[in-house]
Amino acid sequence: MATLETQQLDEIIINSRRKMLTLGGAALAAIAFGGPRKAQAQSTVNDNDILNFALNLEYLEAQFYNLAVYGVTIDKLPTPIPVSVNGGTAGTVTLSPTFAKVNFVLPNIRSYATETATEEGKHVLFLQNALSTNAVSMPSIDLYNSFNALAVAAGIGASFNPFASDQNFLIGAYIFEDVGVSAYHGAAGLISDKVNILPAAVGIHAVEAYHAGLIRTTISGLDALAGTTTLSTMTQAISALRSNLANPSGATTTTFTGTTADDIGVGTTSVALNGSSSSYTADTIVDCDSNALGWGRTTSQILAIVTDTAPTATTHQGLFYPAGLNGTII
Amino acid sequence: MAAATLMAGCNNSTASSNTASTTTTPTPPLDIPDNDILNFALNLEYLEAEFYLYAATGSGLSSTDALSGAGTTTVPAGIAAVPWTNSTFAHYANEIAQDELDHVRFLQKAITSNSGTPVPRPNLDLTFFAPLAVVAGITTTPTFNPFLSTNAFLVGAFVFEDVGVTAYTGAAPMIANTSILSAAAGIQATEAYHAAEIRTLLVAGATQANDQTYVNYANMVSALRATLGGGNETPLSATSIVAASSTNAIAFSRTTDQVLHIVYGAAGGAGLNKGGFFPSGLNGNISVTAS
Numbered sequence: 001m002a003t004l005e006t007q008q009l010d011e012i013i014i015n016s017r018r019k020m021l022t023l024g025g026a027a028l029a030a031i032a033f034g035g036p037r038k039a040q041a042q043s044t045v046n047d048n049d050i051l052n053f054a055l056n057l058e059y060l061e062a063q064f065y066n067l068a069v070y071g072v073t074i075d076k077l078p079t080p081i082p083v084s085v086n087g088g089t090a091g092t093v094t095l096s097p098t099f100a101k102v103n104f105v106l107p108n109i110r111s112y113a114t115e116t117a118t119e120e121g122k123h124v125l126f127l128q129n130a131l132s133t134n135a136v137s138m139p140s141i142d143l144y145n146s147f148n149a150l151a152v153a154a155g156i157g158a159s160f161n162p163f164a165s166d167q168n169f170l171i172g173a174y175i176f177e178d179v180g181v182s183a184y185h186g187a188a189g190l191i192s193d194k195v196n197i198l199p200a201a202v203g204i205h206a207v208e209a210y211h212a213g214l215i216r217t218t219i220s221g222l223d224a225l226a227g228t229t230t231l232s233t234m235t236q237a238i239s240a241l242r243s244n245l246a247n248p249s250g251a252t253t254t255t256f257t258g259t260t261a262d263d264i265g266v267g268t269t270s271v272a273l274n275g276s277s278s279s280y281t282a283d284t285i286v287d288c289d290s291n292a293l294g295w296g297r298t299t300s301q302i303l304a305i306v307t308d309t310a311p312t313a314t315t316h317q318g319l320f321y322p323a324g325l326n327g328t329i330i
Numbered sequence: 331m332a333a334a335t336l337m338a339g340c341n342n343s344t345a346s347s348n349t350a351s352t353t354t355t356p357t358p359p360l361d362i363p364d365n366d367i368l369n370f371a372l373n374l375e376y377l378e379a380e381f382y383l384y385a386a387t388g389s390g391l392s393s394t395d396a397l398s399g400a401g402t403t404t405v406p407a408g409i410a411a412v413p414w415t416n417s418t419f420a421h422y423a424n425e426i427a428q429d430e431l432d433h434v435r436f437l438q439k440a441i442t443s444n445s446g447t448p449v450p451r452p453n454l455d456l457t458f459f460a461p462l463a464v465v466a467g468i469t470t471t472p473t474f475n476p477f478l479s480t481n482a483f484l485v486g487a488f489v490f491e492d493v494g495v496t497a498y499t500g501a502a503p504m505i506a507n508t509s510i511l512s513a514a515a516g517i518q519a520t521e522a523y524h525a526a527e528i529r530t531l532l533v534a535g536a537t538q539a540n541d542q543t544y545v546n547y548a549n550m551v552s553a554l555r556a557t558l559g560g561g562n563e564t565p566l567s568a569t570s571i572v573a574a575s576s577t578n579a580i581a582f583s584r585t586t587d588q589v590l591h592i593v594y595g596a597a598g599g600a601g602l603n604k605g606g607f608f609p610s611g612l613n614g615n616i617s618v619t620a621s
Contacts, residue, residue, distance in 0.1 A: 108537050111568040112530075119572060119579035126578040185515045189508045198503040199583060202515060203574070206499050206581035209519040210572040213526025221534055224418045256429075268421060271428040274383050274392050282425035283418075286523040292432035294519025296512055 045329065047197050048134045050187050052327035053299055054204070055127040057183055059083065059138040060306070060320055061176050062124045063093055065117035067143065068162070068169055069110070071101030074121055081121050083138035085128055091140030091323060096161065099144070102169045109166045112218065116173070116211055123204055130200065136326035146320045147172065149308065154237040167231060170219050174235050177212035178263065178287045178295075179242065179305055184208060185296035209294060216266050216285045229267075236265030239287070246301035248310055254290040262295050263287060299329045362616070364510050365446030367501050369614035370586055371517070372437040374497060376451045377593070377607055378490050379434045382427035384456065385412045385476070385483055386420070391451060395434055401453035401610060406460075406475050415480040422531070423483065426524055433517055440513060449613035458607050459486055462595060466550040481544045484532050488548045488566075491525035492573045493555065493584070493592055496562055500583035522581070529571050537568065559584055559592040587619045594619075 059074075062081065066074050073093050074081040083090035104110035128135045143162075151160035162172025184205035191198045219231045243251050243261035251261045257269040264287055270278035288294050303309065303316040307324070317324040324330050380390045380403050388411040390396075390403050414420040438448040463474030468485075476486025498518035505511040529548075536545045548566050556563040562582035564573040574581045584592075591597060595606030602619040604611035611617045 108534060108568050112571060115569055115571060119574065122577070122579035126580065181519050185512070185519060188502070188515050189512050194503050199499075200578075200580055202499055202502045202518065203580035203583060205515060206495050206518055206522040207572055207574050207579055209522030210495075210526040210574070210581070213523035214530050214571050216523070217527045217530040218534070220418070221531075224416075271424055273387055273424065273427055273431065274389060274395070275387070280386065280424045280428075281417075281421050282428055283421040285422065285425060285527050286429060286520050288429065288516070288520050288523075290432070291436040291516075292429035292520050293436065293513060293516025294523070296515065 045190060047191055047193050048131055049328045050190055050201075050299075051127055051131050051197070052134070052136045053302075053325070053329040054184065054187065054201070055124065055131065055136060056139055056321070056325040056327065057180060057302070057306070058120060058123040058127060060141055061180065062117070062120040063138075063141055064143060064162070064172065064176065065113060065120050067093075067095070067099075068102045068172070069113050069117045071099075074124065077121075081124055082128065085135045085137050086133055088137030088326070090138045091326075094140070094142040094144050094322070096144045096163075100163065102163050102166070104166055104169075106166045109169065109218065112214055113169060113173075116214075119207060119211070123207075126200070126204075130197070139321055139326045140323040142320055142322045145322075147175075149319060150175065150238070150241070153308070154234075154241040156234045156237050167222065170215055170222070171231065171234050171238070173211075173215045174219065175238055177208060177215050178239070179297075179302065180208035181205065181212055181287070182262075182295040182297040183299075183302045185294055186298050186302070189296070190299075212287065213285060216287070220266050220283060220285060223266075232266040234265075236267055239263040239265040242305050245305045245308060246297055246311065248304075253295075256286070256288050256290060256292060257284060258290070262289075262297070303330070362504055363446075364505050364507050365441050365444055366615040367505060367514075368437055368441045368444070368446070368510070369449045370612065370616040371498070371501065371514070372434065372441070372448055373452060373608070373612040373614065374494060374589070374593070375430055375433040375437060377454055378494065379427070379430035380451070380454055381456060381476075381486065381490065382423060382430050384409055385486075386423045386427040387411055391431070391434070395431065397438065397448060397450035400451040401613075403451070403454040403456060404609070405456045406477060409456075409477055412477050412480060412483045419480050419483075419531075422527065426487070426527075429520055429524070433520070436513070436517075440510065444507070444510065452608055452613045453610040455607055455609045458595065459489070462489070462551075462554070462606070463547075465595075466547075466554040468547045468550050481535065484528055484535070485544055485547045485551065487524075487528045488532065489551050489555075491521060491528050492552075492563070492582075493559070493589060494521040495525050495573070496559070496582045496584035497586075497589045499581050500585055500589070525573065526571060529566055529573075532566065533568050533571065555592050558595070558597050559588040562588070585621075586616050587621050590617070590619050 062074050075083045148159045151157045162168050223232050243263040253262045255264045264284050267284050271280050271282040272278045273280050300311040304311040306320045307316040308319040309316045383390050441448040459476050460472035460474050463469045464472050476482045502514045532545050536542045552563045593607050
């Protein structure tokens with residue numbers, strides 16, 4: 001078992017590598033040894049770049065949940081959420097030719113979806129407002145071919161329609177939420193303005209984790225009620241895929257369950273608690289590492305997951321973003 | 331019982347109208363040393379770990395994990411692991427207990443690595459749930475015991491989890507070191523997963539049983555937390571799982587003062603240094619309210 005010193009060194013190295021990907025090597029020395037408090041020089045990525053990156057992700061989430069509940073894109077809601085801002089042109093949203101909103105059978109799941117749709121919409125509006133004249137418009141988003149391709153890649157089927165049932169909706173939501181958590185976590189350390197921007201970012205980070213916890217608990221509960229592991233097994237396949245996309249050369253982190261990855265699905269594992277042997281069975285509602293810390297991912301890793309490209313690609317296009325993201329972190 | 335007296339002195343309205351979605355703007359970043367913030371967090375993690383470990387196993391932190399010089403933890407007479415409704419709940423509790431124990435161990439190591447000294451477990455009082463339940467309006471006499479049933483456990487867990495989220499959401503931006511900020515964000519996420527889990531289980535259980543009793547109890551706790559901790563609460567229901575501002579869906583944050591008022595079980599004012607779950611106060615440099 002690594003000592004804390006080596007773990008911290010690893011962390012610094014990993015964080016430094018991650019930041020090198022985003023910032024370039026010039027900033028490395030300053031980061032590795034900690035810049036002066038509240039005065040970090042970040043030459044290539046500014047706070048607006050990061051917020052616009054987040055806005056792209058929120059457009060995706062908001063479209064998914066609002067389409068699931070209301071059957072319309074966010075700009076067609078009774079109180080529309082703008083998708084074209086600052087004179088930009090919004091991309092298109094690709095849906096199945098036979099798209100229909102989710103016919104929720106379980107009232108609680110409809111409620112959860114409705115709440116999440118509202119909250120993701122508010123995140124879009126908040127970020128647009130915070131960015132003001134710097135906000136980007138919605139990029140093109142694919143909610144049809146993307147899920148089919150993901151299903152094949154994860155090995156959960158030849159196709160997948162997240163709007164087909166309560167259960168499918170939960171799996172669709174599962175695909176996004178833990179990624180959102182790791183994206184905001186990774187971005188937090190990049191934010192320069194620790195007074196105005198960072199508190200909002202960590203606040204949204206928590207809400208994404210609430211959403212993830214809600215979805216994962218519900219998936220676990222439905223499986224328990226049905227006496228199956230059908231949904232949990234799918235989450236494990238998706239988590240494995242996400243980890244592989246984010247770490248094509250293999251992850252270097254250890255999960256709560258002891259695997260080498262940066263993602264774990266819903267399932268069970270053995271824990272020792274306050275004893276000396278792993279004799280208790282625990283669920284894995286929380287997507288976390290061996291220290292029970294949630295994951296942080298670099299912007300490059302997030303781009304890799306949402307576009308199914310290599311983290312090192314110069315631009316990322318594909319999967320949920322067929323024409324790439326808008327902004328400077330693309 | 332001093333704690334109960336303190337709480338009785340505060341506004342003890344019984345949450346008939348839980349409209350506590352107001353926010354108090356947290357103070358901007360202060361020059362608090364990172365290790366003071368980490369030790370503050372460590373105190374909260376001791377409390378959570380102790381609660382969940384007793385619920386899961388019937389016993390608490392090992393003396394190794396509590397560190398040399400640890401205080402004692404007062405527990406309800408005859409305490410044993412919660413008699414879970416079914417194994418699924420045991421698995422949920424076991425997971426959270428391991429997570430909180432991992433957080434204790436992680437913070438201890440992180441403080442040491444950052445050239446600080448982790449504080450030992452302070453005196454803790456897990457019988458404080460009983461007087462707290464009276465002030466919240468859940469019971470008329472101090473009989474509430476979160477270790478006696480699955481539903482009571484969920485209400486007990488509810489007392490802590492959203493507070494943990496708001497504490498980390500408030501503290502993270504104050505952290506100077508980027509690696510420590512990342513670690514704090516990691517713990518914050520885990521606490522938010524937990525909070526959502528507990529809130530979802532309360533709501534789902536109420537739906538299944540067609541009985542809102544324990545959701546109502548949770549909302550009484552929420553109203554009490556709002557009274558003590560500067561608002562920052564969202565009433566729980568099937569249509570409202572996430573605790574966040576209704577304006578922008580950003581999670582609430584609390585100052586260390588607001589968190590101290592909640593865990594000490596007494597409303598506003600400077601100079602509060604102990605009470606509630608911490609009968610001798612927190613260990614470390616952040617233990618007395620400044621407001």
